[in-house]
Amino acid sequence: MGERVExxxxxxxxxxxxGASVERLxxxxxxxxxxxxxxxxxLAVDAAMVGIGLRPNSDLVADAVDLGETGAIAVDDYGxxxxxxxxxxxxxxxxxxxxxxxxxWNTLGxxxxxxxxxxGQTVAGDPEPIGTVADTSVVKAFDLECGRxxxxxxxxxxxxxxxxxxxxxxxxxxxxxxxxSAETTVTxxxxxxxxxxxxxxxxxxxxxxxxxxxxxxxxxxxxxxxEVERLDLxxxxxxxxxxxxxxxxxxxxxxxx
Amino acid sequence: MGERVExxxxxxxxxxxxGASVERLxxxxxxxxxxxxxxxxxLAVDAAMVGIGLRPNSDLVADAVDLGETGAIAVDDYGxxxxxxxxxxxxxxxxxxxxxxxxxWNTLGxxxxxxxxxxGQTVAGDPEPIGTVADTSVVKAFDLECGRxxxxxxxxxxxxxxxxxxxxxxxxxxxxxxxxSAETTVTxxxxxxxxxxxxxxxxxxxxxxxxxxxxxxxxxxxxxxxEVERLDLxxxxxxxxxxxxxxxxxxxxxxxx
Numbered sequence: 001m002g003e004r005v006e007x008x009x010x011x012x013x014x015x016x017x018x019g020a021s022v023e024r025l026x027x028x029x030x031x032x033x034x035x036x037x038x039x040x041x042x043l044a045v046d047a048a049m050v051g052i053g054l055r056p057n058s059d060l061v062a063d064a065v066d067l068g069e070t071g072a073i074a075v076d077d078y079g080x081x082x083x084x085x086x087x088x089x090x091x092x093x094x095x096x097x098x099x100x101x102x103x104x105w106n107t108l109g110x111x112x113x114x115x116x117x118x119x120g121q122t123v124a125g126d127p128e129p130i131g132t133v134a135d136t137s138v139v140k141a142f143d144l145e146c147g148r149x150x151x152x153x154x155x156x157x158x159x160x161x162x163x164x165x166x167x168x169x170x171x172x173x174x175x176x177x178x179x180x181s182a183e184t185t186v187t188x189x190x191x192x193x194x195x196x197x198x199x200x201x202x203x204x205x206x207x208x209x210x211x212x213x214x215x216x217x218x219x220x221x222x223x224x225x226x227e228v229e230r231l232d233l234x235x236x237x238x239x240x241x242x243x244x245x246x247x248x249x250x251x252x253x254x255x256x257x
Numbered sequence: 258m259g260e261r262v263e264x265x266x267x268x269x270x271x272x273x274x275x276g277a278s279v280e281r282l283x284x285x286x287x288x289x290x291x292x293x294x295x296x297x298x299x300l301a302v303d304a305a306m307v308g309i310g311l312r313p314n315s316d317l318v319a320d321a322v323d324l325g326e327t328g329a330i331a332v333d334d335y336g337x338x339x340x341x342x343x344x345x346x347x348x349x350x351x352x353x354x355x356x357x358x359x360x361x362w363n364t365l366g367x368x369x370x371x372x373x374x375x376x377g378q379t380v381a382g383d384p385e386p387i388g389t390v391a392d393t394s395v396v397k398a399f400d401l402e403c404g405r406x407x408x409x410x411x412x413x414x415x416x417x418x419x420x421x422x423x424x425x426x427x428x429x430x431x432x433x434x435x436x437x438s439a440e441t442t443v444t445x446x447x448x449x450x451x452x453x454x455x456x457x458x459x460x461x462x463x464x465x466x467x468x469x470x471x472x473x474x475x476x477x478x479x480x481x482x483x484e485v486e487r488l489d490l491x492x493x494x495x496x497x498x499x500x501x502x503x504x505x506x507x508x509x510x511x512x513x514x
Contacts, residue, residue, distance in 0.1 A: 110500065
């Protein structure tokens with residue numbers, strides 16, 4: 001996925017300096033940033049955005065409730081913390097990962113929104129689990145759509161006790177003869193012993209991102225790659241080849257298992 | 258879904274004569290069609306397309322293999338017919354429906370292609386089931402995308418032993434503030450006793466059709482509506498509201514259950 005995004009950004013005139021350590025930001029006399037000083041030289045800029053990762057802001061409550069290994073607030077399936085009558089949801093709290101079963105820290109909108117609603121319902125007397133996350137996320141780079149769900153890093157999969165196998169395919173997003181087909185690249189990861197799907201990524205310019213929902217749904221159901229290959233996904237020439245790229249990826253991955 | 262399609266066709270200048278019995282096609286002296294003669298009068302036309310449904314063309318083999326109640330060739334999970342060593346796949350054969358569990362007749366490309374491949378593999382000594390169908394289908398009417406999967410007709414659901422409940426919602430396809438959001442209408446049907454999702458339809462102009470794959474995948478896993486509501490589907494403003502329209506429909510339907 002990263003390679004496709006890199007190509008696409010370059011084709012749109014974006015210059016990338018990957019893996020180049022940033023030494024400092026240099027400002028002009030008015031205190032306005034004018035350059036990023038890095039290994040690759042002084043890069044003149046109009047603005048700088050700094051992305052250095054995220055950390056749960058849980059210090060405030062660290063004395064009141066137990067934190068998990070992620071540094072976020074530990075909660076049970078209903079969002080209950082270690083303190084009686086205190087619940088936590090969203091970016092401050094952990095939530096279980098649907099593939100590993102382990103508490104994870106997810107900072108995305110839907111799980112936070114859903115957990116908050118579930119806790120509201122639970123507090124009101126109708127217990128509702130906060131659910132799990134597949135760490136599903138979708139993003140757009142110009143007109144290139146990217147999606148990911150589940151465990152796609154092989155080291156993470158091994159740490160979780162799986163023996164991961166991965167395959168990547170590229171297929172058209174529509175029937176070959178139908179205008180508008182775009183190369184769609186799908187990577188799927190599965191466990192060799194059980195055949196269980198562990199995660200996947202997708203990238204392409206034609207309705208690629210939304211297709212990751214198929215992977216997210218399959219993960220929630222603990223489907224095997226063979227079961228994914230047999231899904232009755234929609235086919236019509238404007239929307240998909242006969243075998244959706246995700247089905248093709250499942251077929252190829254199953255061969256490798 | 259039909260109402261949305263009807264509106265959309267009319268907005269594009271298509272005149273519909275629904276439920277009007279056709280008496281005959283009238284031709285000119287050269288034998289070329291010039292009018293459809295129906296209850297609503299004589300409709301001048303340049304061409305006529307006749308859609309009168311489909312029927313499996315199984316007469317050829319009716320003496321050799323057992324036919325099912327649908328009129329297509331009866332097969333087992335591996336495509337085996339009643340005749341030893343004879344397999345059948347595709348438009349001539351039945352295949353089990355994932356929701357009802359009953360043999361059904363599906364004339365779409367993916368199930369035929371998949372069943373043919375599975376039989377090839379089985380015959381070659383590595384038995385592979387032909388799978389099931391959700392009768393998933395997607396279609397385009399100008400720029401309006403439609404999808405359906407599973408059992409969406411309440412009478413069909415009742416005949417299959419379910420107590421169906423249905424809800425329809427309309428939601429944006431993207432975050433409200435993001436350009437390009439399109440009204441997306443989702444209908445979901447579930448069984449009142451078990452909460453099991455039975456089927457769904459979706460219609461909208463922005464990536465609607467592909468979203469039906471979430472329903473198809475949920476059906477293959479026999480998910481309940483509560484489980485669908487808790488799916489970690491992808492969210493980013495260009496692709497979806499925080500709650501994907503399918504999740505919103507699941508939430509509303511769950512309320513009705």
